[in-house]
Amino acid sequence: MKTDHACDDKATRQDPRWQSVLTRNKAADGSFIYGVKTTGIYCSPSCPSRQPRPENILFFSDAAAAELAGFRPCKRCRQGLPSLAAVQSAKIALACRYIEQAEQAPTLHRLAQEAGISPYHFHRLFTSVTGLTPKGYAAAWRGRRVRQELQQPGSVTEAIMAAGYSSTGRFYAEADAVLGMAPTHYRAGGQGMDIVFAVGRCGLGEILVAQSQRGICAILLGDDAQQLVEQLQDSFPHARLAGDDAQFAQRMALVVGFVEHPGRGLDLPLDIRGTAFQQRVWLALRDIPPGQALSYTEVAQRIGSPAAVRAVAGACAANILAVAIPCHRVIRRDGGLSGYRWGIERKRRLLDIEAKN
Numbered sequence: 001m002k003t004d005h006a007c008d009d010k011a012t013r014q015d016p017r018w019q020s021v022l023t024r025n026k027a028a029d030g031s032f033i034y035g036v037k038t039t040g041i042y043c044s045p046s047c048p049s050r051q052p053r054p055e056n057i058l059f060f061s062d063a064a065a066a067e068l069a070g071f072r073p074c075k076r077c078r079q080g081l082p083s084l085a086a087v088q089s090a091k092i093a094l095a096c097r098y099i100e101q102a103e104q105a106p107t108l109h110r111l112a113q114e115a116g117i118s119p120y121h122f123h124r125l126f127t128s129v130t131g132l133t134p135k136g137y138a139a140a141w142r143g144r145r146v147r148q149e150l151q152q153p154g155s156v157t158e159a160i161m162a163a164g165y166s167s168t169g170r171f172y173a174e175a176d177a178v179l180g181m182a183p184t185h186y187r188a189g190g191q192g193m194d195i196v197f198a199v200g201r202c203g204l205g206e207i208l209v210a211q212s213q214r215g216i217c218a219i220l221l222g223d224d225a226q227q228l229v230e231q232l233q234d235s236f237p238h239a240r241l242a243g244d245d246a247q248f249a250q251r252m253a254l255v256v257g258f259v260e261h262p263g264r265g266l267d268l269p270l271d272i273r274g275t276a277f278q279q280r281v282w283l284a285l286r287d288i289p290p291g292q293a294l295s296y297t298e299v300a301q302r303i304g305s306p307a308a309v310r311a312v313a314g315a316c317a318a319n320i321l322a323v324a325i326p327c328h329r330v331i332r333r334d335g336g337l338s339g340y341r342w343g344i345e346r347k348r349r350l351l352d353i354e355a356k357n
Contacts, residue, residue, distance in 0.1 A: 026046040099111070108135075196248050207228075277311060293330065
């Protein structure tokens, strides 16, 4: 490990590395570091800390050489330390494990105390990293646990308590949002649900429309009618599927008309099922007016989770209500079209249709 340092004012000023320190040149980061004799700290060339006097500087080839000389890493530029983002992500990961292992959902104050930061900062950081508030994460985890417990032997009440609910009444108040159905139906794999569907054609190819007791639960687009039926079966594997009747044919016509002319709107109830995060994303998508588009980054910012760009893309990919939840209105930051569940060409045609109306 080479120690290469200047020892006085004149030598430092004549060293080309001093100019990089003066200008906080990021391009020089990684080529050398400098230590400050008066503080005992070493920094990268671009460090935003107050600049030292040239006679107090020692240049080193790397952090190991500086530490061998007795210097310690700077906490601002974090030279020689894990990045701030890595430290923050680690704290949130520990908080997630704490939530998952707790019998009852921990309070925000308790979680912040465990992380060693203020409740306000912790709440913002947690939401930015995970895409959910601490409360939302705890609810999603508890929902996952109750779904797992319902698949095990025992009574529904035992499953509810094992998942961390303080009372059955509290669970049943949330059951529809957590499971999308009664717990007994969930335990039976969705058996007992009735879904009516029909397959037809529209300007975008084949279209399948399905309706549960709660509303339109699927709008699928594709090139092969049988594949669309199989997709519906995969989404609702244990429901009773039935062909359309005269009454449903009218709703089918409304949906087809809406897909071909999205600006008209769809005045039909929707049965939207997804995680808490997916619901937030889908709600934001429905607020995008026809003829407009947002980037994945902008959607993440709108839902208050600017770091959850990939999770936003995942929520768009999980959407099975084509056009009704307009994931086609989400594009790349550079304006280009990226992945679309029903094909890039359909996405382009939908955007073109909306732009002309």
